[in-house]
Amino acid sequence: MRQKTKTIIAIALPIQVILVQWIGSYPQLVEDYYSNGLYVYISRFLRILFGWIPFSFGDIIYTILTILAIRFIYKNWRTIIKKPLLLLKDIMVVFSIVFFAFHILWGMNYHRQPITWKLGIEREYTIEELVSFTRFIVAQTNQYQEELTGDTISPVHIPYTKKEIFVKTNEAYRHFAKQYPDFTYDHLSLKSSIYSVPLTFMGYGGYLNPFTNEAQVNGVTPKFRLPTVSCHEVGHQVGYSAEGATNFIGFLVASDSDDSYFKYSAYNHALGYCLTDLFYKDEERYNEIVATINMGVKENFNELRDFWKKYENPMEPLFKSVFNTFLKVNNQKEGIKSYNGVVGLMINHRKQQMGHLSNL
Template sequence: MVLICIVFDIQKYVKCSNFRVLIAIFEAMVHKIKNGVALSLIPQIILVKWLGNHPDLIERYYSEGIYPYIAGFFRILYGWIPFSVGDILYFILAVLALRYGFKHRFEIKAYPLRFVRNLVFVLSIAYFTFNLLWGLNYYRLPIAQKFALEEKNSAAELLELTKALIAKTNALQFGITKDTALAVEIPYTKKEIFEKTLLGYEQLEKSYPFLSYKHRSIKKSLFSTALSYMGYGGYLNPFTHEGQVNARLPNFRFPVVAGHEIGHQLGYSAENETNFIGYLATMYNPDPYFQYAAHAYALTYCLSDIRRNDEAEFMRLYATIHSGTQHNFKEMALFWEAFDNPLEPVFESIFNIFLKANNQTQGIQSYNAVVSLLISFHQEHPL
């Protein structure tokens, strides 16, 4: 009996020892994998930057090759869900990150290098996924080539376009309100604006097939209040391919922002290019409210460029705009003023760094670069 007990004890010890050995081997493998993935971040960055010097390859094999299938798959997967899956995903990840930091705070303090390794490990995976699913579009050929446009922005050309936009915006404003002093109130819900945005893309596709948009996945952000305080009108989630629009935006600006985010879904990453696409999709819409929103939007960028160089000329031009449209402009200004806060410049700075790191050398100022595209386009297609 004693011998049997001893045998069982030995077997138990052996099994326990084997289990511990297996655990040790597994942990060693995990550490090696984490080290390898973390170190892979460096060659990934080098590869992406090398590809960035070959936009023709990006355009042919990624942006017009595998990307449309990737984007289409995710828009089909998540587009039917009425709320933002990506927003929920970001929220869960933020909670898990905070939980990890609190739970492992002593371990992090004791082994800081291990924590840095784990952090780089996560960043490496995120960087790979970001570029595979969407980010390489930052390095594609300029959209001006698709439209066969030679970007221009001389003072005379800018002034000519601005006057044309003022005339068009004034005509649309009066056509809608029958009173030059009344602001335009777009009478649609946000959901209806999303639906009508698709009509604009259907019309745009007839002239520019490469801007065909299928499988809608455009939604109101669950974090619209936070986006307002951050100064953002919307964003594309590159991991779920959902276009997120700030639901608190006034309807006056909402159609163009919706069109802008769809432009990102179509694989155009540069902000000036998606501003241009958003403008076109809204301008081509048969609805006069959308056309008004589009031309007023383009007008703000042109006026901003003029004001930067000639305040007196800006004031002279602004005085020729119907007071109703001026009220719409003030509506937008008051909206952003209501969310003004000390942290907004921080968020803008972070986004500025992000854009510059992704081949947009002008950073946030790249939004204003849409003016060159507008000038060139309307020289070919006068208002």
């Protein structure tokens, strides 16, 4: 690539940043013309293109690019030392291209209307509503744990393979789309990341590759969690970037599924968020509610705790900090805390559903 071309591409980076921020200040415009327009066709095309490949093509691309970058630095280190500004220009060129591709292929979804607007619900809730909802979630979790194990003391073990869970995730979305057509999902592209172990050390359950539109799941995660993790990552594929929103979508889709294992996974996941929230707001009632949870459910929580504890490392807070900054830069003011926003969404969605039933 000629230096003149590189200079033009590098100069385009700050222009792109300004342009994205300007367009992002009009969320309805993004909603209508990108999220429900251009992105629908881009994502479908990418899922058709890469979805049939049995392994993560995006992970392979990342690996190759990393090797090429190391090779470039190794072969050109003398020139880099003598002319560091040339390397800076090359870095700016790469950032400019990546920034453009990221926002065209998926990233503009960070600036769409929030899911509260889509479903007509709020996020605020009282402590009493949290207590009531947590009790409801405990009852549902206990019910499906007992149904699946035949007792109250055995943890749930999902008998499906990861591939079967991915297929059932697709089926769950088809079932959910009957009630919410805006969440129609086709051309499955859901895979176990080849970097599942590194993802675990970083503390992540999965991610969406924005350049290939492959939903990547941490394949070593305890299997009882995989249904909601899979539904969460597909939530990113259907165009929602906010983590609280995709946690909520994952819960709705999995709990609406015809499969009891998916329902248990959804309610167990939701219970974890509710209990954490309640612990900080009313520890006394938290303890009262915990005492009503089946031992089998608690065993699954212990399984999850032991899993993450095994991979604890000094670098995890750094990875979380970087991701927190990434989220804040991309229009999620709460950063990594946005994951916890699912509690208010779940509470208010149930209030809305109960209101609809009372009006029938």
